[in-house]
Amino acid sequence: MLFEIREPGGVAPSGERRRAVGIDLGTTYSLVATVDPDGKGRVLTDEEGRWLLPSVVRYQPEHTAVGWDAWGKRSEDPANTIVSVKRFVGRGRADLPAAAERTYRLAEGGGMVRFKTCAGIKSPVEVSAGILSVLRARAERELGGDLEGAVITVPAYFDESQREATRDAARLAGINVLRLLSEPTAAAVAYGLDRGSEGLYAVYDLGGGTFDISILRLSRGVFEVIATNGHTMLGGDDFDQRIADWLATKAGLAHADVGPVDAGILLDAARTAKEKLSSEDQVAVRTALSEGRMVEARLTRAEFEHITADLVEQTLIPVRRALRDANLSPGSLDGVVLVGGATRMPRIRRAVARLFGREPLTDIDPDKAVALGAAIQAEMLIGNRSDSLLLLDVIPLSLGLETMGGLAEKLILRNSTIPVAQTQEFTTFKDGQSAISIHVVQGERELVADCRSLARFELRGIPPMPAGAARVRVTFQVDADGLLSVTAREQHSGVEAAISVKPSYGLTDDEIGEMLRSSLLHAREDVEARALVEARVEGERMLIALERAIGPGGVGFIDETEKSTVNRLASALRRLLGEGDARRIRQATEALNRATESLAARMMTTAVREVLQDASKFPSAWAEGKG
């Protein structure tokens, strides 16, 4: 396809304003935000004016409740009421803490854990999709029409499996995902644009169930993540659990005595106590367990901080690691931003202030910053926003392959700016070996056994050769969403295999398809009609771009022979567009695409020169890091 150079700062195409939102799919609460035509961000509310949606889904045989209704039943019906599903997304049963088994009836399912509910077996992807559908409906009601797309945020420290699973959930909810965006980066966008900040910033994001730290350089609309780190199983929920355990001990209850219902009641009391302790020095807890037994205790802030001190400390380890990766000292930052409801705890604010030697910024509601930042990016991606804003995110964990002896060979290192690709060559170790097995892993450890297994696939059909003669090039490509695809190609024979990482922990496309069919969330679609529409749109875009390049007023770059080939292919495509065969339209589009490849390359080279002339207009303000 012809490489189209867009003018940054160009005006959005005229016509109807497109509807796009940012969605913060949180562990305890989720929310959806948009940017109004006046450029102001706004968090959307439900019909009762509430902007937080509890990330809770309750399954009943005939009915599924999401949000506040489900929230109200979580103590009553814990096994069918899924809370904090984000902790289960992209995870296997073995990854989960023991507490999960006490609350839910869990099942294995193709790597990712499943919930056995009275409405059947549900995967975390389906549960998340339930939450996303409610947010989608809210947005469509508030904005008065179909959504064109959404930016969905994920913890910066989410790995491949968790990102894939999140994207699948959005697809299942009928949402067109414009981009998966890291939560701290989204928050930085909300802050950076609001305050016109420049320089080095840290975003400390402690949510309900996940912790992220990102260090970014902000400069003239460019948000460049330098390093990120975190913990996907640490958040405000853990502080609640500590208080709940403390209450149980005070009431003389052993762990084993607390059933799921009482555990829920204690957690509720704990959460209320925690919230009060952010503004009060002590709180009196008084709650009735299921069999009428009363639990009464007085918790001081000092005692609370004592029993959770190690949790606070656990967040500081990733902070130090991120600073080290960025090659920065804590004092060299220009600001520290606090995001996530759990950062309301005074102890967290003190710890962060002490580590960085400065008071953290909290002027945007820590619950809203992520959704607002995502909404800003959604506006830009959809073409409603005319100023240029560039978000350069990184992958949080290294990606690699298993090599001989169970060692992990890293191809793409953590904190690489995405999109990124890397190629490595491997060979056969036996004479006549006809297949090579490729095991894709993620993590920093040396041994494959200590890394997360993402996918396995085989390259077959290598012609017989002596050991060491085959040359298998394996290419990892991570796209702008942080999602990985892997291809392997034997260079002599051209044998090829590819996989887009549908991890062992994710769902297969068939499973997603099946869910889509069976799901009440999503109307049944005519797949073929859709394919035809997509093929036509693609073909038409191709022709428009071609016209722009070589038609009257086009930029040239083409000789007569090339022009006649291209014109022949173009008219063939034009003819097919009028017919109804999606496959042939695709083939004709692809043929034209191939024929214009070198033309596109020449245009790119010219465009690069133009950019370079422009680049001299950006003086040295875009400072170089020490990395």
Added chain:
Amino acid sequence: MQMNAWVGEDYFALFGLARAFRLDLQALASAYRGLLDRCHPDRFARASDAERRRALENATYVNHAYVTLRRPLERARYLLELEGVDCLSDRFAAEPPEFLVEQMQWREAIEAARNNGDCAGLREIGRRLDEKCAALESELVRLLDEDRDFNRAAKQLRMLSFLEAIRRDLGRLAQTLGEADAV
């Protein structure tokens, strides 16, 4: 490096910089930003699949070029590659014995300081290593940009790579100790 053939020019030309080891990092950074600003997939979110695929390839290429030029050792390696010198080839594998001895001495010094829990000693070794690397790097500037003696530059680069590896390990060690202190 032939990840994408759409730019017939090398990384230096891509960013509009002279092909040399000594490089204006700020000019590199602003050229990088200028290029990515136009070819990043975010600019093509609503474009066709083919355009988006191309944007992905372009941005990947620009990122790769940027990382290569930003890091001195990779920049030197890339420069040599452009000059047709493959510094990974066996021709350069035979190290002068005095250099092997020097590597060993560094490693032994670090090991000794570590065993004694001598943090100040480790810092001192780090400082000396930094000095040594800086000296080798400025020599590399001369070999690459002035003398254009690429074979000697390749040897120099290998030494520097070994020292960098030692420096990295030392950094990791110091931070592990520091982290253990802080926790």
